[in-house]
Amino acid sequence: MASEKLNIPNLKDLTMDNITENVNLINSQTLDPRLKYVLERLVSHMHDFARETRLSTKEWMAGIEFLTAVGKKCTDVRQEFILLSDTLGLSLLVDSIDHPKPSSSTEGTVLGPYHTHDAQAQILGSAISDDPDGEPLLCLCTVRTTSGKPISGAKIDIWETDSKGSYDVQYEDYSGEKPDGRAVLISDDEGVFWFKAIVPVPYSIPHDGPVGKMLKSLGRHPWRPSHMHFMFEKAGFDHLITALYLRNDPYETSDAVFGVKSSLVVDLGTVTPEHVKKYDVKEGTKLLTYDFVLVTDEETNKLREQKAKEAMEKLGRPNMKIVEGLPIPMEDVD
């Protein structure tokens, strides 16, 4: 038994100075070394947070009540904890850790809480939005490798709001049967995928719940700049979760969830007469073009491991092992 090796502590007379090491010691009974490491860092940071702020019982209770309200606000179509993670920058951070990108590839950004699995597979050229009030937008995109080779057969999940700034799932009568502003496309042999959408608009993240209250007390607005989400999947390549943002949006530099990156900001054009004929769109239709670049799993794994090693060295625990892509201090590996 692995437990025989453990030094189970005598959990008595715990004080603000010795509680952390003892909680970590009792938690180290887990047989999962990665869970042990994650919990050890979690407990250590949570305790240091309380010690450094001298967290009062009243503040602690306010925190308990806040987290409870966040949980209560969650439904099948509203994930308030993801909103909380988004608005505190954790989502962007986790994406950048899990999906490191070489400079030659398309950057990732926050997934947000509105991706669903309702979108239907559609053929190239489909109109993904049924909103008659949206400004039509022709989207001509490609997906390639870092060396410029077209990637065919990539699955591309696309989602955007309607012209009022709401995703389909945000409507009370949404049933999942008629998704709108969503599609799943497959890139063709030239790595091309194209579709008809509407020009994205800014929208505020839901702020009628506890996260909205938090933003208000912090003097922050709840707006996201106009954007369209894209998620790419193709065997052998790292999952890419990203979005394109419109230049000169009023919230371009103050996104409530920290998602904007210069390389993902685009200028919309206008279709040419050739486009009008070829893609069957009206004159004057807005045009979005973008060439996405995916990274191979191999390249991503290498980069992720290299950054994990650097982080463990910085933490003073260079003696580590990568298990299933994630670092574990050597002392925790059997």
Place this chain on the structure above:
Amino acid sequence: MASEKLNIPNLKDLTMDNITENVNLINSQTLDPRLKYVLERLVSHMHDFARETRLSTKEWMAGIEFLTAVGKKCTDVRQEFILLSDTLGLSLLVDSIDHPKPSSSTEGTVLGPYHTHDAQAQILGSAISDDPDGEPLLCLCTVRTTSGKPISGAKIDIWETDSKGSYDVQYEDYSGEKPDGRAVLISDDEGVFWFKAIVPVPYSIPHDGPVGKMLKSLGRHPWRPSHMHFMFEKAGFDHLITALYLRNDPYETSDAVFGVKSSLVVDLGTVTPEHVKKYDVKEGTKLLTYDFVLVTDEETNKLREQKAKEAMEKLGRPNMKIVEGLPIPMEDVD
């Protein structure tokens, strides 16, 4: 406007290396300097946690789902977030920070999630438990100052489980109208308070929810050693939240919520013939005696501030101010 002084960042191109300072900068728009400091430490620790563990998207999502489940489990009579805080040692830590005790006083311990405001004021000598299966226990206690002077008129809130290890609120048909195992007493002119209760038994914290699952994955049991809760309130004295534990309980050194302190562990005695007559109890009744010692607000505040100063120095931010008893770095005070 205070905001004119702020350097609102350009929130674009945020990476794993610069996201933290930028989130903290945008949060610093709050006009509440204590909130600013607490959020700064919270965001910094949360981000460092993700960076040090190289938290994966899958693990992040498991965390989101865990917290959501914890929130969903909360009801008026079940506070799963408090259980989570208790089982990760945060509750004990916050109590020890907020209620520092000089060595001459009674130590505090975790409040737990079962205190209610349903308990009725009762006269000294009342029986607080209606459980016919409980082993009768006579409790003779006093409450005094650190210099030994009796404290009269202290409000003492007492709560314990029944003989099956369940608090009244844990029963499905509990309405709040007939609290059991609870009382609020007032100490008399000699600082004495006495009552009839039942001998406490060990019980497991609720483990049919997400916190129970967490304990299981960590190889931990959910048991608390036999104890009785006490909460003291008296103007001029620091609120004392504590409990007494029975010596040689099987869980004395492995309390699931880290509450046991040697000074709070008691040996039960048996009543004398004099007790039988004076307190109208049966021969052989178990006896619990304890002399509680409260600390003045003044003493507590002084100790709390001293420890806050030490913590801020340790953090490398000695230039601080105490506002309403809590530390704020000077750079954040207008």
